[in-house]
Amino acid sequence: xxxxxxxxxxxxxxxxxxxxxxxxxxxxxxxxxxxxxxxxxxxxxxxxxxxxxxxxxxxxxxxxxxxxxxxxxxxxxxxxxxxxxxxxxxxxxxxxxxxxxxxxxxxxxxxxxxxxxxxxxxxxxxxxxxxxxxxxxxxxxxxxxxxxxxxxxxxxxxxxxxxxxxxxxxxxxxxxxxxxxxxxxxxxxxxxxxxxxxxxxxxxxxxxxxxxxxxxxxxxxxxxxxxxxxxxxxxxxxxxxxxxxxxxxxxxxxxxxxxxxxxxxxxxxxxxxxxxxxxxxxxxxxxxxxxxxxxxxxxxxxxxxxxxxxxxxxxxxxxxxxxxxxxxxxxxxxxxxxxxxxxxxxxxxxxxxxxxxxxxxxxxxxxxxxxxxxxxxxxxxxxxxxxxxxxxxxxxxxxxxxxxxxxxxxxxxxxxxxxxxxxxxxxxxxxxxxxxxxxxxxxxxxxxxxxxxxxxxxxxxxxxxxxxxxxxxxxxxxxxxxxxxxxxxxxxxxxxxxxxxxxxxxxxxxxxxxxxxxxxxxxxxxxxxxxxxxxxxxxxxxxxxxxxxxxxxxxxxxxxxxxxxxxxxxxxxxxxxxxxxxxxxxxxxxxxxxxxxxxxxxxxxxxxxxxxxxxxxxxxxxxxxxxxxxxxxxxxxxxxxxxxxxxxxxxxxxxxxxxxxxxxxxxxxxxxxxxxxxxxxxxxxxxxxxxxxxxxxxxxxxxxxxxxxxxxxxxxxxxxxxxxxxxxxxxxxxxxxxxxxxxxxxxxxxxxxxxxxxxxxxxxxxxxxxxxxxxxxxxxxxxxxxxxxxxxxxxxxxxxxxxxxxxxxxxxxxxxxxxxxxxxxxxxxxxxxxxxxxxxxxxxxxxxx
DNA sequence: AGCACGCCGACT
DNA sequence: GTCGGCGTGCTC
Numbered sequence: 001x002x003x004x005x006x007x008x009x010x011x012x013x014x015x016x017x018x019x020x021x022x023x024x025x026x027x028x029x030x031x032x033x034x035x036x037x038x039x040x041x042x043x044x045x046x047x048x049x050x051x052x053x054x055x056x057x058x059x060x061x062x063x064x065x066x067x068x069x070x071x072x073x074x075x076x077x078x079x080x081x082x083x084x085x086x087x088x089x090x091x092x093x094x095x096x097x098x099x100x101x102x103x104x105x106x107x108x109x110x111x112x113x114x115x116x117x118x119x120x121x122x123x124x125x126x127x128x129x130x131x132x133x134x135x136x137x138x139x140x141x142x143x144x145x146x147x148x149x150x151x152x153x154x155x156x157x158x159x160x161x162x163x164x165x166x167x168x169x170x171x172x173x174x175x176x177x178x179x180x181x182x183x184x185x186x187x188x189x190x191x192x193x194x195x196x197x198x199x200x201x202x203x204x205x206x207x208x209x210x211x212x213x214x215x216x217x218x219x220x221x222x223x224x225x226x227x228x229x230x231x232x233x234x235x236x237x238x239x240x241x242x243x244x245x246x247x248x249x250x251x252x253x254x255x256x257x258x259x260x261x262x263x264x265x266x267x268x269x270x271x272x273x274x275x276x277x278x279x280x281x282x283x284x285x286x287x288x289x290x291x292x293x294x295x296x297x298x299x300x301x302x303x304x305x306x307x308x309x310x311x312x313x314x315x316x317x318x319x320x321x322x323x324x325x326x327x328x329x330x331x332x333x334x335x336x337x338x339x340x341x342x343x344x345x346x347x348x349x350x351x352x353x354x355x356x357x358x359x360x361x362x363x364x365x366x367x368x369x370x371x372x373x374x375x376x377x378x379x380x381x382x383x384x385x386x387x388x389x390x391x392x393x394x395x396x397x398x399x400x401x402x403x404x405x406x407x408x409x410x411x412x413x414x415x416x417x418x419x420x421x422x423x424x425x426x427x428x429x430x431x432x433x434x435x436x437x438x439x440x441x442x443x444x445x446x447x448x449x450x451x452x453x454x455x456x457x458x459x460x461x462x463x464x465x466x467x468x469x470x471x472x473x474x475x476x477x478x479x480x481x482x483x484x485x486x487x488x489x490x491x492x493x494x495x496x497x498x499x500x501x502x503x504x505x506x507x508x509x510x511x512x513x514x515x516x517x518x519x520x521x522x523x524x525x526x527x528x529x530x531x532x533x534x535x536x537x538x539x540x541x542x543x544x545x546x547x548x549x550x551x552x553x554x555x556x557x558x559x560x561x562x563x564x565x566x567x568x569x570x571x572x573x574x575x576x577x578x579x580x581x582x583x584x585x586x587x588x589x590x591x592x593x594x595x596x597x598x599x600x601x602x603x604x605x606x607x608x609x610x611x612x613x614x615x616x617x618x619x620x621x622x623x624x625x626x627x628x629x630x631x632x633x634x635x636x637x638x639x640x641x642x643x644x645x646x647x648x649x650x651x652x653x654x655x656x657x658x659x660x661x662x663x664x665x666x667x668x669x670x671x672x673x674x675x676x677x678x679x680x681x682x683x684x685x686x687x688x689x690x691x692x693x694x695x696x697x698x699x700x701x702x703x704x705x706x707x708x709x710x711x712x713x714x715x716x717x718x719x720x721x722x723x724x725x726x727x728x729x730x731x732x733x734x735x736x737x738x739x740x741x742x743x744x745x746x747x748x749x750x751x752x753x754x755x756x757x758x759x760x761x762x763x764x765x766x767x768x769x770x771x772x773x774x775x776x777x778x779x780x781x782x783x784x785x786x787x788x789x790x791x792x793x794x795x796x797x798x799x800x801x802x803x804x805x806x807x808x809x810x811x812x813x814x815x816x817x818x819x820x821x822x823x824x825x826x827x828x829x830x831x832x833x834x835x836x837x838x839x840x841x842x843x844x845x846x847x848x849x
Numbered sequence: 850a851g852c853a854c855g856c857c858g859a860c861t
Numbered sequence: 862g863t864c865g866g867c868g869t870g871c872t873c
Binding site for chain 1: 869872
């Protein structure tokens, strides 16, 4: 049949299809005649791919095949999955851009931009319309496509005599009566045909109805509904049920909701059983129809949310809102940086801006770094926007996530809240995209495609003419650089609302603390400060960014630390479990008595973790209620929220935690924040170490004194003179930025350079080294003077989960240039048969470990 | 990523 | 004699 089509006079069309595999695409497929009306960019299609069938997306249609693809290679599309393209032109452009800039395949980019489970198409139900039934009864058959052979060629033979697929589908439906058939059931009878496209063709002719997420149902979930039968009055119905009280109750309910009510809802409202419903249907008083089961997750908004939406804005907030508004209305689509200290009321500004957007009939996306922060924002957003908000993230149940997606896609709700994936929300007319805490590393996905939510948000805003707002108390260095250079607009909220003072910050020099008293964990100053809070009944928050009891187990005879067998790191001592734990692969083993390296029995615990800090505090302050808050303590479901709310309610005096503490959540009763190892991260071999330290310290400092009480912050550091510490102490972003940007410029790091990190993995170290050598050589050859290549070198994690790793770092002055060089290098590797087997490419890496 | 094809060890 | 281990190559 494919040959018949290709030999006909008709022009064959080809589609370029992006498939969700990590191989360079897209792939070309012939468009069979039956799918011609459907084959347009953005359409989801089922395609044969090697030995399997995949759902891909048409990204282009062309009358000829691209270079290098021959007719013999191409196979036809199998089916089209939707009545219209699922992906908008913007969505296609955005995912294509993302694939290009992250060096992943377009199909993978599309896959990550859609919620999982969207391809469950078999649940859609096809129902015959009266027109369709009549069509079958009259035995009408469509005109067989008349075939005209090209001049000089013989006809291929008579047209197929078999009844056409459309007739078979319709007849099948007639046999099955009113409630129709699921596409998956139809597919069993019409094997090898494009059942989905066929159903939609019949729908276009008015012969069937398809109950799907396009027409109304959410994720294919429909339910039966009841309404008064035509021409039956309430009085007549009551008269006919005079001796059946349950049925009468149902009559009252249904005639009160005469536009229809879901069967389950009607039964609940009338407090009756299925029997009563069945009886009314049998008596012909009640008719049934099907409605979409939807909006089950939309909670009716009740109550307030800390006054969100009701505050009078401060003059700074008003000015900020005004600037955002004028960008929105003026159509100037330059991104805006909203720089506001912790507690300056940024959220209120975003929400008012979103409200304006919604009132003008357009949509907005509000992004937070982590799923865990969505409830807080949702709560406040609902106070301002009511039920015009939907949350979308991967932690939700599958059905709910799909439902939210379709609600957004169908324009039923104009505001989406979520983590980085929310940037792909299928809202029709996005006019505002807000990233809260834009500096947060969680916006970057750490698996392929390694995209940064901020970059995608900026690109989407550009494509849609929307305004991107990047909000932060400590903007990323790249972001602030953009503001300084004028690429972004800049808005500042310099003061805390309600004129709460910024906390007082003191730095303790741990070198002196050790010299004077031998203390390495808690300085006398910090201990004294905690004691004061306990006396006054106030709360303390202590940060130590390392979980476990001790960082490592050191042998005092041979000097080795007990290592992880699978990773190139030392194991952490966990006293609770009486074990050594790897924080990278979760390997566990009992604490040894003797050194596994030399056998000596002089193992010593080095470095402090949260468990040890908690133990020390309990020894010092036996009466204090002290709780730990780290990945170990919050592993159990709900523990996270339980601990935080107990602390908020004042049931705890001291909370000891890792950087998990720094995110979100206000603690009004906290008047002391202690940061035990404020400069721990400065030792990491990473160009962002100072930036991360400054951000963490500033965020933690912001946790002090948010209520009516003034706050104090105590930083313990061995390098108190480092600019990140000094700037955090002075709470002076500008001075930090001035130092940091100079460092980046001098050493040619972002934003003055673009980086790509290539990590090769392998079981055998010599083979891996050879692969990495070839890659680095290819990059050097392809790059010439344009880029600098570092490595191959062992990254900090030279071995991880049993795999050796080698890193090649490429640096150049523009992202595009570095990507081009790497692409060319990879082609050279392939040509030489030296393509690394297990290669991960990280464009703009956030860390180089 | 899958999946198929292909070439070498421990088993019904 | 086979079942199956995962190395290698390919997917329009």
